[in-house]
Amino acid sequence: MGSELMITYHDTEWGRPSHDDAYLFELLLLEGAQAGLSWSTVLNKRENYRRALDGFDFTRIARYDQEKLDELMAEPGIVRNRLKVASTVKNARAFLAARDEWGSFDAYLWKWVDGSPVVNRRRPGAALPASTELSDRVSKDLKRRGFTFTGTTIVYSYLQAVGVVDDHVKGCPAIG
Helix, strand or coil: CCCHHHHHHHHHHCCCCCCCCCCCCHHHHHHHCCCCCCCCCCHHHHHHHHCCCCEEEEEEECCHHHHHHHHHHHCCCCCCHHHHEEEEEHHHHHHHHHHHHCHHHHHHHHHCCCCCCCEEECCCCCCCCCCCCCHHHHHHHHHHCCCCCCCCCHHHHHHHHHHEEEECCCCCHHCC
């Protein structure tokens, strides 16, 4: 069994369809920060990220300058990987561009599944894939749009996190 924070995250957030651009952006940044780390490591730093990144305000983050990036690199409460920190600004700018094109990031993201979550009900203990054909396509398009830390494995985790893909196992109490 995981930590109380992990249990709460699973039971209240993971796999729940989200259409809120602010939340979609927050999870995109957090999933990118996870690359090479455990989700529990990043989840434990979530509040630090929230403080350091102005509440995950993508409009403000898109305007961050080098001074702000240097400040983030000195912030002990977040993952201080130079590429990951720089990706927050790149991803905020790409996120805004996608919103401009589609009206919302929500519209962009959910068009990949015609607005309905992909529901997989695997047996308990069955392995989850690291990526799928869907995450391959979304990853490729995000990269084309200028997003970083959006490889297919990260994107699959992201799609699961925001409920585009629901990988709760059969009988999971979180889904009733």
